[in-house]
Amino acid sequence: MKKNEMYSYIAASLAILIPVQGRFAYGLILIIALNLFLIFGILVRKLLVKIQLQDFQSVITAVFLVSAAILYKQILIFYSPVNALVLGFSIYMTAAATYLTSFLYGNTERTLKDDIIFNMKKSRNYSILALVFFLFRDIFGYGTITFPVYSGLKSIVLIKSKSNFSFGTFWATIPGALFLFAMLIALFALINNKFNILAETEESSGENKPVEEKASEEKKNDQ
């Protein structure tokens, strides 16, 4: 992953993952929104290329994404008014996050189908990570797994605690979310670093092969 992409994903995560309650239901709503906005943004970008309005691409795409966010919130109000009340502005932040992470303000020479597949693959990895993040906070912070329903949240209780205080509640707080997020970034950076070192080692070992091995490879190629 390039550094630019990493920073945009960090910014998007701070907008989507942190300020929302740590319930899996809210994560589900926001990640579905993220993917729908992504497809919508790609379609708008292709439309603008077709009608040769690329000069205004960044502005028009942003406007269309906000419209999509308004429409999504209305659909959410229809499905569950209480959850729409609680999530509120977070849906618009998700639209902004989509704009950042998918580089919708930039141009691409891919076809529509290839563009959608390429971006959905990237979004899939991020979506899985985000859902796991919400699931962790829901299970260890609240002891439940929740799903959105008309009246609010449908909870499946996993951890029944009889005491009035539980250490796990830290993960349900905003500081707990920040701490968890920081740990994830550190882990990701470590793994990414190891992969980069491995890749560099493989490249350098390919250049420094002994002369005999190179000669035998050439003979095989001739045959």
Added chain:
Amino acid sequence: MAEDNKNTESQSKWYKSKELTDYGIFLLILVVLLSVISLFIITNRNTWNKGLSEQVKIVLEKNGYKKVAVDRVPLTINSPMTTSCAAYTVNYEGCADNEKAIILKVSTLYGPVAAVYLYHGNKTVDFVDFTSSERISEKQNKDLSKNMQINYWKNRIPAILPEAVENKEGGSK
């Protein structure tokens, strides 16, 4: 030479008509999108008010209020800065006249939660409960938020409901 001029003229006419067609399609897409959004906003007003008034009733009944009846017609909130809230006239066993319940989004250490308050008039406000408060985290959240966020809205609600008028088109989103 004359033929070349005619060809270029016809080509430029064709490009202009193509541009007009493209812009026309784009404008049509914009109009359709705005129409769909407007339609959803208009039809969802009842759903919003019905859903939140039902939630207010559930919270009041869960906290020991009996024979609760919440009017589905929302009250007008007198504040452009207050978003994500709704107020309703409410009746329950032993209540005074003209009592109001307000449901709004409160930002807490655990994230935003929906809270229900009762406004008894004369600037007397009582916090009832959060809409979801069974788990330990939610109980801790209530305890932590008492001094700051909950009290903030207890003081703020009389200011945003001073001359509450029944309005069929009220409630802010």
